[in-house]
Amino acid sequence: IYTYIEGIRFSRAHGCKPAKRFPQSERIIGYDLYKQQQEAARTKSLLARGLKRYADNGPTFSFSFMGNTFVSTIDPENIKHILATQFGDFVLGSRSVTFGPLLGRGIFTSDGTHWEHSRALVRPNFTRAQVADLNTFETHIQHMIAKIPRDGSTVDLQTLFFRLTLDSATEFLFGESVHSLLHPDNSEEQEFGRAFDAAQNLCGRRGRLGKLGAYYTTKDFQKNCKTVHDFVDKIVMKAVKDVDPQDPEKTASGNGGRYVFLNEMVKSTRDPKQLRDELLNILLAGRDTTASLLSHTFHVLARRPDILKPLQNEIDELNGKVPDYETLKQMKYLKNLLTESLRLFPVVPGNARQANKNTTIPRGGDPDGLSPIFIAKGTIVTYAPYAMHRRKDIYGPDADIFRPERWAPEEGLRPGWGYLPFNGGPRICVGQQFALTEASYTIIRLLQEFKGLENRDDGPWVENLALTLSVDGGVKVAMVPRS
Numbered sequence: 321i322y323t324y325i326e327g328i329r330f331s332r333a334h335g336c337k338p339a340k341r342f343p344q345s346e347r348i349i350g351y352d353l354y355k356q357q358q359e360a361a362r363t364k365s366l367l368a369r370g371l372k373r374y375a376d377n378g379p380t381f382s383f384s385f386m387g388n389t390f391v392s393t394i395d396p397e398n399i400k401h402i403l404a405t406q407f408g409d410f411v412l413g414s415r416s417v418t419f420g421p422l423l424g425r426g427i428f429t430s431d432g433t434h435w436e437h438s439r440a441l442v443r444p445n446f447t448r449a450q451v452a453d454l455n456t457f458e459t460h461i462q463h464m465i466a467k468i469p470r471d472g473s474t475v476d477l478q479t480l481f482f483r484l485t486l487d488s489a490t491e492f493l494f495g496e497s498v499h500s501l502l503h504p505d506n507s508e509e510q511e512f513g514r515a516f517d518a519a520q521n522l523c524g525r526r527g528r529l530g531k532l533g534a535y536y537t538t539k540d541f542q543k544n545c546k547t548v549h550d551f552v553d554k555i556v557m558k559a560v561k562d563v564d565p566q567d568p569e570k571t572a573s574g575n576g577g578r579y580v581f582l583n584e585m586v587k588s589t590r591d592p593k594q595l596r597d598e599l600l601n602i603l604l605a606g607r608d609t610t611a612s613l614l615s616h617t618f619h620v621l622a623r624r625p626d627i628l629k630p631l632q633n634e635i636d637e638l639n640g641k642v643p644d645y646e647t648l649k650q651m652k653y654l655k656n657l658l659t660e661s662l663r664l665f666p667v668v669p670g671n672a673r674q675a676n677k678n679t680t681i682p683r684g685g686d687p688d689g690l691s692p693i694f695i696a697k698g699t700i701v702t703y704a705p706y707a708m709h710r711r712k713d714i715y716g717p718d719a720d721i722f723r724p725e726r727w728a729p730e731e732g733l734r735p736g737w738g739y740l741p742f743n744g745g746p747r748i749c750v751g752q753q754f755a756l757t758e759a760s761y762t763i764i765r766l767l768q769e770f771k772g773l774e775n776r777d778d779g780p781w782v783e784n785l786a787l788t789l790s791v792d793g794g795v796k797v798a799m800v801p802r803s
């Protein structure tokens with residue numbers, strides 16, 4: 321009763337109005353919504369259903385689900401408030417529990433001072449010098465190109481992109497690639513990749529079970545987590561052992577001049593568990609995301625010769641020269657293409673934060689939606705870049721159309737917090753430049769090798785929503801060699 325009265329007082333003092341309520345037959349378990357979500361997951365239409373909910377109920381509304389109160393929003397002002405202005409009022413919620421057995425505590429799974437410490441440890445390693453090192457990518461891209469048939473037969477580019485990013489991410493993080501593009505056998509490295517994928521998928525299922533997720537585990541899951549940990553621990557222990565306690569800088573610059581994240585980290589900490597956790601946190605955050613961006617971009621290129629042509633023209637201006645970092649930055653059409661790809665197919669299409677105290681968000685209070693809403697401690701605020709990126713009042717009447725030109729400076733589009741593929745505020749993605757560099761470089765090198773691609777899948781785009789968004793059924797194409 322005290323909490324309830326406290327909430328009413330807080331709400332009045334801040335001029336809050338009630339949020340629009342999503343129509344539900346009961347608001348304790350929210351079983352009807354649970355059934356709808358299960359059905360949408362089965363028919364792979366979670367994102368389409370989400371879009372319709374915002375169309376029917378407006379940009380901000382509340383509902384109950386599995387005993388929790390939720391507020392959903394695609395209002396940029398509200399999202400800015402949660403992620404930046406009132407950053408301290410919100411935490412990740414159950415993420416540390418969901419991912420804990422696999423990832424431990426690291427930048428992606430922790431809050432508060434632990435997160436601050438992780439971020440301070442990890443952030444300096446994403447410097448320009450490191451991001452601009454393209455030689456490592458080149459080796460793996462050549463392995464990928466070797467896997468692409470040249471006789472017009474069909475290949476699934478998405479599968480190759482997921483292997484490419486696993487290989488390049490493990491090389492960058494551990495100093496040793498798992499080479500999934502080279503060894504399709506039962507090697508220890510392959511086993512690591514398989515176990516990491518399987519454990520990650522089970523974490524996704526734990527996340528979808530809400531509070532009950534903490535109790536959902538299987539023998540296989542535990543075995544997979546152990547396989548992943550053992551593999552990384554060996555690499556970590558070697559790096560820690562190699563550190564010269566008198567001069568950590570000297571040891572860290574080994575590895576044939578290549579940049580290795582682990583070697584940089586051992587300059588700051590030699591705690592093996594902390595090193596393992598941070599490496600796995602970054603592997604999870606950085607690997608599927610870049611693969612998904614590449615997959616969606618090629619999904620579009622295979623269907624839209626009008627986009628492929630100007631892109632090829634821009635790439636052909638390099639006359640086959642391997643691009644360096646500066647060249648990548650000057651490729652305007654490519655940059656707009658990736659920006660548009662992340663608008664219509666944001667790799668993290670939905671996200672959430674939980675209030676750690678009584679607070680507010682600035683918009684959504686009925687009847688005009690312009691008053692603040694009271695957010696009681698424990699409320700989960702979900703936000704959906706996928707739906708926000710399709711708002712016609714932000715992107716214009718052609719918001720549903722894939723059109724890279726909309727990002728040309730002449731068009732004057734400035735969506736601010738209405739465009740959020742990499743999140744914003746203090747927890748903004750640390751790997752943004754790394755991802756855009758890897759994706760740009762991969763696209764250029766592929767289209768320097770192949771003059772075009774033929775679509776081998778007539779179906780529409782269908783969501784595959786795990787921890788990140790990918791293309792259901794893959795990206796089936798035939799690549800046309802230049803010579």
Ligand code: HEM
Binds near residue numbers: 605610743749
């Ligand atoms: C297209 C590619 C990528 C996209 C769309 C993307 C998107 C995101 C988003 C939306 C978040 C916020 C998650 C949250 O706070 O709930 C995030 C966080 C993060 N990303 Fe990325 N990411 C990409 C690539 C990468 C890469 C390549 C790396 C590293 C190599 C990386 C490392 C991280 C890390 C460590 C965080 C956690 C930051 C923190 O909580 O302080 N990401 N990313």
